[in-house]
Amino acid sequence: DTGVSQDPRHKITKRGQNVTFRCDPISEHNRLYWYRQTLGQGPEFLTYFQNEAQLEKSRLLSDRFSAERPKGSFSTLEIQRTEQGDSAMYLCASSLGSLGGPGTEAFFGQGTRLTVV
Amino acid sequence: AQSVSQHNHHVILSEAASLELGCNYSYGGTVNLFWYVQYPGQHLQLLLKYFSGDPLVKGIKGFEAEFIKSKFSFNLRKPSVQWSDTAEYFCAVTPNTGGFKTIFGAGTRLFVKA
Numbered sequence: 079d080t081g082v083s084q085d086p087r088h089k090i091t092k093r094g095q096n097v098t099f100r101c102d103p104i105s106e107h108n109r110l111y112w113y114r115q116t117l118g119q120g121p122e123f124l125t126y127f128q129n130e131a132q133l134e135k136s137r138l139l140s141d142r143f144s145a146e147r148p149k150g151s152f153s154t155l156e157i158q159r160t161e162q163g164d165s166a167m168y169l170c171a172s173s174l175g176s177l178g179g180p181g182t183e184a185f186f187g188q189g190t191r192l193t194v195v
Numbered sequence: 196a197q198s199v200s201q202h203n204h205h206v207i208l209s210e211a212a213s214l215e216l217g218c219n220y221s222y223g224g225t226v227n228l229f230w231y232v233q234y235p236g237q238h239l240q241l242l243l244k245y246f247s248g249d250p251l252v253k254g255i256k257g258f259e260a261e262f263i264k265s266k267f268s269f270n271l272r273k274p275s276v277q278w279s280d281t282a283e284y285f286c287a288v289t290p291n292t293g294g295f296k297t298i299f300g301a302g303t304r305l306f307v308k309a
Binding site for chain 1: 199204227229231237238239240241244285287296297298299300301302
């Protein structure tokens with residue numbers, strides 16, 4: 079499968095625990111995005127990478143959230159000290175684009191559904 | 196702040212009925228526009244996109260959308276829906292001035308009765 083792949087698909091964790099999600103983008107895509115989606119809402123932008131550089135972070139991304147893309151390929155999103163309000167679907171997407179350019183459309187993964195109990 | 200507004204949260208249609216889903220955005224500059232679809236249990240998929248040129252764009256499965264710049268709108272249409280079109284539809288906008296993030300509307304859930 080050459081699409082965007084996310085792991086795990088589902089995660090249930092206790093409040094206060096740390097969780098880490100992984101995203102493998104389409105191999106030739108240099109842009110990678112993380113979004114969060116809650117019930118009844120569209121995806122909300124969290125952060126964006128151009129290759130390995132994290133170029134933009136949303137105000138939604140508190141200091142408990144950190145994302146990395148160490149070699150410009152896969153990315154991880156870590157949430158520390160999870161709270162019930164973190165329960166959501168976390169979506170990863172990738173696209174092609176030069177720095178500062180508009181880029182192609184984003185291709186989305188299946189998402190990781192996080193439930194904090 | 197940039198935003199995308201979808202007019203209807205839920206739409207119920209019978210098969211063969213015509214569909215129009217409204218989308219308006221707030222951004223004064225040049226934009227790229229998208230409609231994504233999410234079928235039950237599946238990931239978001241691109242339905243169609245507008246970058247430039249003919250403001251009437253055709254997508255997959257008989258869908259089309261018209262960009263009206265003066266109205267900041269990008270409405271989605273299909274002349275005759277099928278039961279298999281039951282899904283959630285998201286309008287999305289990316290500012291075309293070095294902005295990176297795509298902003299999504301809240302989505303419209305379409306249910307097509309067989």
